[in-house]
Amino acid sequence: MADFDRVVRGTLVTEEGVIENGYVAIAGGKIARLGQGVAPAAVQTDDFGSAYILPGAIDPQVHSRSQGDQEDFIWSTRSAAAGGVTTIVDMPYDQGVLISTPDLLREKAAEAAEQARVDFALYATINPHHGVSQIAGLAEAGAAAFKFSTFETDPVRFPRITTPLLHAAFAEVAKTGLIAGVHNENQEMIEAAMARVKAAAITDYRAHTASRPAASETLAIAEVYEIAQDTGCSGHIVHCSLGRGYEMAESYRAQGVDATIEACIHYLVCCEEEDVSRLVGKAKCNPPIRARAEREALWDHLARGNITVVSTDHVSWSLERKSSPVMLENSSGMPGLEVMGSLLIDGLVARGLPLTHAAKLLSGNAARLFRISDRKGQLAVGCDADIAVYAHRPRVYDAAASGHNVVGWSPYEGRAIQHAAIATFLRGELVFDGTEVLAAPGTGSWVKPTRPVAAALAAE
Template identity: 80%
Template sequence: MAEFDKVVRGRLVTEDRIIENGFIAIRDGKIQVVGEGVAPAAAEVDDHGDALILPGAIDPQVHSRSQGDQEDFIWSSRAAAAGGVTTIVDMPYDQGKLISTPEMLREKAGEAAEQSRVDFALYATINPLHGASKVAAMAAAGAAAFKFSTFETHPERFPRITTPMLHEAFAAVARTGLIAGVHNENQEVVEAATRAVNASGVTDYRAHGASRPAIAETLAIAEVYEISKSTGARGHIVHCSLGRGYEMAQSYRAQGVDATIEACIHYLVCCEEEDVARLVGKAKCNPPIRPRAEREALWDHLAKGNITVVSTDHVSWSLDRKSSANMLENASGMPGLEVMGALLLDGLVERGLPLTHAARLLSGNPARLFRIADRKGVLAPGADADIAVYVDRPRVYDAAASGHNVVGWSPYEGRTIRHKVVATYLRGELVFDGSEVLAEPGRGEWIKPRLPLALDQAAE
């Protein structure tokens, strides 16, 4: 009788090295042995030759329910599986429901468990009407993190949290040990800049960047980290488009603040002159995609280790909400789950950077950020056997062609992407074979963070 259920072979990419001719031995959905050379006997052997074997990605920012009756976990998790993403962390701003009570969180988790093909964790938030009073209870119920915004996208679905209330919320989150993530744009600056853009008559692709100038982002970042310093909370910027933001995060870390910061893949891949000008509404997001110089600054910070995690900020708006000739009328956000890992690997290769960055930014760091590193994010004994396999197989990307996306558009369509996921394993089970998503809805599990003992006991 074979000692292991499965062995997966290939070039293993970990956070600190690449193991040539490596193998992973799996039993009961867990990694048991990681090694090089001759592998132990197993009931199944999946030999991927010289393909890259990475830990399954953890996408720190997914919006599965921003548009009702559109995507949901059925489709977001399908795109995730096809993209080597084995855990999605979903945001709390669902259409018609701000996930701001323990009951709402548990209800969403139950529905996601019936739909999701990959594992998932959930952000929670607060409703300005009841402030921070429910933070501890939501942490005890299983929230992986808390999300707030310094800008009001919508008064009910995506409200602004004022500075005094943000301080109160950070203090409450600090006691849970979870992160306090913030959408980082200053309300007053954006409102004034938007009025100026409207008065100018500019409506093309340039309007969006002009309506959200860099200072709106950096002022909000400073507010977040100053409140983190005051309260002891783990302050996290959920998307930063500016090199200056990563400089600020590093500076606050040097002062002892637990300051983390996230780069969306579109900020690393796209720029205003080349992509927003061409794609217009399809490339609209908040904060905006910046000029080429900022994109290159982000790669410099990535090389220096100043970026904590890479995400998609994935949302699949229907095309009618991304097609207005007036840039400011389009919805903000874009899909990316199917290609995030491939695009990051492409960028690392193009710039001669170590592939180990991908294991750290897509898997190890997100697992630590959300306190799930006891089982997720690494190729190591004891961890869930979540694995993504990539090969160098250039193709022109067509989001509609794979059938794994609820929408047929993408900001990356028409782009040549070199890396391709040919296999995704979730807890040792093949859930994507390079062509078809094999996992049925309901395969995914709700992943909860490890909490301080007092909160763990409160959840029992």
């Protein structure tokens, strides 16, 4: 008689090390045993040979609803499943609605639960006109984190939170034990730089980086961490394109601040000279993709352990919103859920870095960041059996041909990618078989942080 529902075999990659000829035994959707060598009997055994078996990835930054009637959770979670991502953390800046009250959060969660093919957690934010009054209620309703911005992308959908209000918000978030994540760009610096770019009539790919100088990013980072220090809140930078930003985070941590920081996969893979010059609007994002030297600096920080998590900042703008030859007219952001894990593993292998970084940056650290590590982010007994399997499958990436993206473009199209997700398991069930996404809309569940864990972390 079989002892387990399923056994998944391959090369196990955890934060602690790599186990060849390993296995994960699953029962009731949970990991019940890990081992090496001869596996126990199971109703079903999936043997992936020497392929890498990692904890399912958690993408800390996804925008499923930035463009109305475009992607939604049906497509964002389809891309996720095809890329080994078993949980997405969705941002609160949806077109037409700012997720800033408990009712709006619950409404979004109910709609997402009907659509999602993998699990999801939700960021919440505040409406600057309402102040901080909703933060406690949002945390109680199940928000996994709070997101604020020091730059105003849109006065309604993506508003700027001024410094005094940001301080008040951090003080309230600190009481919940959750993180305060911040879009880190200084408003006044960018406004001045933008004026200079327009006065100089620069319209090509160079315009975007010139309009967002390095200091606009580091000034905002300093503001976030200083407020975190003063309020005792966990301060998180949701994307950093500069080596200096990671140095700042390291320095603040040494001073006792809970200072975490996120690298989007495009900052690790792309650079202005090679990619933005070629892709123009398709490579426009905030903060911008910077010079090759900054990309290499980020890899150095990754090797030193100074990057907390890797994300996509995924958003699938329609092609007409990314195709203007006037760089600044394009929308900011790009899709990446299908290839984030593959690209990171490619980079680690190419640079001779341990694969354990992938388990930490794609899964373990994200689970801890959002206070869900009691269930997610690890190949560990008792955790959800969320598993991503990657193998060496060299290909030239074609986002349109894969069938798992709502848009037929990608900043990575035409790129030679060496590794691919060949299977994804959500709570022990196969949701992607290497070709097709098998999970129907509604398979995914809303993942809420464990509040006692959050409170304990805040008290440390």
